[in-house]
Amino acid sequence: MLITSQRKYKLSDKVILHKVGDEGVLLKLDTQEYYALNASGLLMIDKLIHSDSLEQAFDSLIDSYDSPPGEIHNDLENLMDDLIQQGIIEQY
Amino acid sequence: MELFFVEELQNKNYQLENPLILPPSVLARHVKGWLLNQHLTITQYESDRGYWLEIPDAGSFWISPGGESINLFRKSSSSELKKQNEALLGPPLVLALSLQGIWCLHASAVEVNGNLVAFLGKSGDGKSTLADFLAQQPGVKLASDDILPIMLLNGSLFASPQFPQLKLPASIQPAQYLPPKLPLSKIYLLKEAPTIATDSLSDSETALTLISHTVAARLFNELLLSKHFEFCSQVSRQVRVQTFAYPRVYSQLPNVVEELLADISKKVV
Secondary structure, three states: OOOOOOOOEEEOOOEEEEEEEEEEEEOOOOOEEEEOHHHHHHHHHHHHOOOOHHHHHHHHHHHHHOOOOOOOHHHHHHHHHHHOOOOEEEOO | OOOOHHHOOOOOOOOOOOOOOOOOOEEEEEEEEEOOOOEEEEEEEEEEEEEEEEOOEEEEEOOOOOOEEEEEEOOHHHHHHHHHEEEHOOHHHHHHHHHHEEEEEEEEEEEEEEEEEEOOOOOOOHHHHHHHOOOOOOOOEEOOOOEEEEEEEOOEEEEEOOOOOOOHHHHHOOOOOOOEEEEEEEEEEEEEEOOOEEEOOOOHHHHHHHOOOOOOHHOOHHHHHHHHHHHHHHHHHOOOEEEEEEEOOOOHHHHHHHHHHHHHHOOOO
16 A cells, blocks of 8 residues: 555544553443554554644654654554554544 | 441442332443352443442342442342342442542552552452561551552542452451551552562553453443543553562562562652
């Protein structure tokens, strides 16, 4: 998947995210499942749900990390696949 | 916010034996758990009139929407009454407290220099044994054997040593000698290991540890779940759970207690 998309993402309605220190914890209310996010995961999901597009989120992450864009691309893609599959984020 | 002894429930905020009011009737969930020395299934109903818990062998408990009152229907025989009293101190009281923003940890605890120190762990991880042994040391008192209510007051974390501890005889209940609430300054997660070692959980691990050691969380509806989640997140920002790994060998207990007290004294002034 090339990250040139104007798609927007948000947390699903039944999901709550709390920041704790530089990490995060997610709760899926309907299943009572909790997920821990390390600092990188929190930053990625934060950019994802607060950017106007997926492309903007990706660009913002490139600015935040020293890692090569290809690596950030893969990490973001993997995280997004997980989050969508788990019903944590959704496109709108 | 105050906690009440069971004896006080009958004549203070908690009203008992009121069978004339229509109870909540919308089935919310069935929750399996260990209660009254057996595996059983609690049936929970909810509505804007509160929460209704049906506990096999113990009867029905009606908790008001804000947790200020518990109505129950008294059993007639003494054996049934004993089970009812025991059950009252389980899910009904824990749920009522949760509705008031007081969350119960499955934890033992001790009081040291006016602060409480809590011990979390799986069943059989030695929470009670360790707390009991610590409480035999000078200046240390047992504050909880099994259930520890915790709360945030003006942004600071407190715990109550006055929750009735079912496994302790009345004469040594911590409520006899400790005040209604004290600052909770340290929380340890116990683990078994060949040698003694302490470590610190991350913020997110701390939040998840508090969540997973909360009593009766499976009874929470979405509103209560979100409040509990917010509470655990807030606590994890001010108290970080420490792991305490130690050999679970009785002969090693004196060394373990010495190391633990040294670690506690680093933080508890």
